[in-house]
Amino acid sequence: MKILSVNTARAAARLIQGRSVPTGIGKQPVAGPVQVGPLGLDGDEQADQSVHGGPSKAVYLYPVLHHPFWQTVRAQAGAAAADAPIPPGLFGENLSVEGIDEAQLWIGDRLRLPGCTLVVSEPRNPCYKFNAVMGFAQASSLMNQSGYCGAYLAVLHPGQLQAGDPITLEP
Numbered sequence: 001m002k003i004l005s006v007n008t009a010r011a012a013a014r015l016i017q018g019r020s021v022p023t024g025i026g027k028q029p030v031a032g033p034v035q036v037g038p039l040g041l042d043g044d045e046q047a048d049q050s051v052h053g054g055p056s057k058a059v060y061l062y063p064v065l066h067h068p069f070w071q072t073v074r075a076q077a078g079a080a081a082a083d084a085p086i087p088p089g090l091f092g093e094n095l096s097v098e099g100i101d102e103a104q105l106w107i108g109d110r111l112r113l114p115g116c117t118l119v120v121s122e123p124r125n126p127c128y129k130f131n132a133v134m135g136f137a138q139a140s141s142l143m144n145q146s147g148y149c150g151a152y153l154a155v156l157h158p159g160q161l162q163a164g165d166p167i168t169l170e171p
Contacts, residue, residue: 001099001167003113004064005029007089008044016132022047023129027089033160036116040155041094048127052092055154056121061111062093062150063101069148070134079135090133093150100167105151110170116159124149 007027013020024045035042039058046053052060067086075082088096102123111118126140126149133139143149 001097001169003095003161003163003165003167004098005088005096005163006034006041006161007094007096008034008041009089010043011045011047014129014132016129021129024052025092025129025133027092027094029088029163031163033115033162035158035160036118036155037158038155044094051125051127057152058155059094059118059153060092060124060150061095061097061118061153062091063148064096064098065101066146066148069146073139073142074135077134077136077138091150092130092133095161097167100169102147102149102151104169106171110156111153112168112170113159113161113165115165116155116161117157118153119156121152121154123151 008030009024009027011022011024014023024047030043036059038055040053041059070086071082071084074080105120107120107122109120126143131137131139
């Protein structure tokens with residue numbers, strides 16, 4: 001289990017459903033170590049903290065294991081070519097990870113990294129902004145139905161993390 005990519009974004013206005021909406025979903029990979037504190041990663045923002053962010057949703061983890069599924073459904077919806085890659089951060093995740101998925105995670109599990117410790121707090125419940133990013137109106141429903149939602153994490157021990165860091169899961 002390891003981090004493949006650490007992704008952050010500043011909140012910015014995005015045209016969604018014909019109106020300008022602030023969002024932090026457009027995350028991009030960051031090179032090198034990133035500080036992580038009780039409210040998340042340095043350089044990362046959430047526009048609507050009533051549903052994203054805060055101490056219990058400081059970091060969002062998403063398994064790359066699900067990328068082929070999303071490539072297929074985006075192609076079926078006409079939102080992307082069948083071979084279009086899923087870029088890191090597309091789902092709004094801070095951590096793109098391999099070797100772990102939601103079936104292995106339980107609320108309260110600890111993820112030990114070399115420079116910090118994170119705790120699974122809840123699964124993600126996507127909003128309408130996810131539909132816009134994915135390019136089709138059923139994306140949020142499909143994320144919930146499939147269970148391919150990733151997990152929100154609280155920060156137990158602040159520190160730093162980076163791409164390539166190994167993850168040790170402690171139930």
